[in-house]
Amino acid sequence: MSNIAGKAYAMNVITPIRWYTVWLNKLIFWIALKKPSTLKGLITLSLIHYARWVIIGRKQFPHLDPKQPREELNYSYMLFFSNFNGSWDQYVDSFTFAIPGGLDLFWKWNIRYPKSVPLTPFHNYIRYNQIETIHYYNAYPLAASNDIKSAKAVKDALIAFQKQPLDASDEAFMKRYNALVRGLQHDLGEMHPTPIISMSAYQVQRRQRWHDGRLKQEIAEQAMLDRGMELANSTNSKGEQHGR
Known part of the structure; x- marks a missing residue:
């Protein structure tokens, strides 16, 4: 999984929306741009790098070759992109608490949208429609x-x-x-490597260390330390017995 790069996580969510309600969503987006106060709760969340909503009409997908069959789509699609620091659950929960009404307005006409509250159905909706990131580049991986x-x-x-x-x-x-x-x-705080925010992130880091040869070295060094501790404990035990 490439959703994680350093301290940042990339989220991509694609949800179908009824084509005849697209104009309502675009109107809501326009109002949000003209009145940033409607997103005040979102703007104050320091863990978010950015968030963007884009609507692609059902006839706007690229047709790259005359031989490519024309797609007959029943829905338009709304794309949500965001980069953030922290865990997946922290981010989605923060969104819900910051602008629950805004989320409901943005996704209101999307197919099977359950509303932002309660949390569990909303989590399931985002997970179901999230697309994994194939490649994610972070210019400052140690920086939040x-x-x-x-x-x-x-x-x-x-x-x-x-x-x-x-x-x-x-x-x-x-x-x-x-x-x-x-x-x-x-x-003037000092930056440090990211903590493990999920087992997925842990496995990504572990695979990277294995490919770099660092993991083999770490395992060998740990084995030597363990062996040294065993020898030291054995020596101490014999010394205590001899003293008796």
Whole structure:
């Protein structure tokens, strides 16, 4: 599975929608763009990189060759794309709690949409219609969305600091520098590899280590450590018996 790249997860959901209600969905999307306050709960979720809804009409799928049979589709399709940090359940639950009414509006006319509440039917609906990602590239695999925002804040602050006059006294410079560091305290965190958020992610990482040769080395090193511990315990046990 390639849904996971570093700390990010890629979600793709394709759901059928009645073709004669597409115009209603597009109107709702237009209103949401014109009034961002309708998505305020979603925008405040820091774990989300982005979220996008797109509707493809039943006659808009590409026809690549004259020999390709024309598709007679009964439905149009709504595509939902999103990247986020954290586990699948955390993300879907956060969406439900942040904009339950918005989700119901966006998916209202989709076939067999169960509503966002209660959670279990909504989870089942998303799982059933989710398409696995074949390839997923992440430019900053160790960075969550908040790390990227912090990096931008640090960069902007350093550029502004550099533009200040250089003819000030040492005391004045140190005062400005200390103020800069204090102001960036919440943006100077160290990044670390992602924790295991699912067994799927664990297996992806394990396979990668195996192909790199790291897993064999780790297994051999662990075996040596275990053998060393056995010998040490055996020696200690014999020493205790001899002391008696």
